[in-house]
Amino acid sequence: MQINDLRLFIEVAELGSFTKVALQRNTVQSHISRQISDFEKTCGGALFRRTGRGVVLTEFGEHVQQRVRGWLKDSDELFSDIRQTSKLPMGEVRIGVLPSAAHPLMTHIFKRLHHEYPKIKLNIREGQGSELDALLDTGAVDMAILFRYEKPTGSDETLLSTANTYLVSCPGLSLTYPDTVDFKRLEGLPLVLPRRPSHWRSILDETAKSKGFSLLAEVEADSLRVQKEIIAANQHMYALLGPFSVDDELRTGKLQAAKVIAPDLKRYVTLAHPKQGHFTQASRIVSQLIKETVGGWKGQLISLTGPGSAGTSR
Structure with a gap:
């Protein structure tokens, strides 16, 4: 064996x-x-x-x-302790990330590691919120970038960024042309929404209920790519998405978006570590690089000056 x-x-x-x-x-x-x-x-x-x-x-x-x-956990910790005796930081760091946070953030982190810590290897795994939480709980990842609906308070989670919610459509639609759109304007709109059960879907449904109506889900899909392709190809469809997931499409004019207000529906992007686990030297370095990078990007998951940025909150 x-x-x-x-x-x-x-x-x-x-x-x-x-x-x-x-x-x-x-x-x-x-x-x-x-x-x-x-x-x-x-x-x-x-x-x-x-x-x-x-x-x-x-x-x-x-x-x-x-x-x-x-x-395996005990063995990994043993091998990690052995590696720490080396002057050169090394080892594999397993990161769970939301699809909208994978690029360009992880691409940038890899480039920095390649030049500054070539012996540290990344193992990046994409997933949705509940899946990433489960990976953290079982120790299958060393850290995860998550969406939360309240600001983190524990020592095991650090706030990276705050993201508003946007009503997104294909270009030319009057509803998404202004900077903002009131949530109540969503009544009767044909929407592409995430499938149930989903914490985010529940929040959207409860917010609509508090306004006296129900959201019209014409299509349900978890994939961000599927949601974006559907609204880009259908002039009557809309989606509720975060700014990081549509940055490229807004920059190139493929999509158009207005920030949802009343309420703002903010989400908090956090860097979470397992509540119980062995935090290696390599993990500490990667964690610090992520915090430094997002801080340098002024609390965004995209560079405001680099390629792929629209240079605007929209």
């Missing part, structure tokens, strides 16, 4: 699919299936139950998962 076998087992348990793991590892599904079968024989029992949509852990698999996660 090798440590790579244990890591593969945890990866399959998290993704729930041999196919997804194979794609992530750039191999074929049969190779992953064979490795897991060999691992199950070594363990002495079935770890996964095959379903029509992938695989789920058996009761025995759940037991093994708990033990393996603890062992």
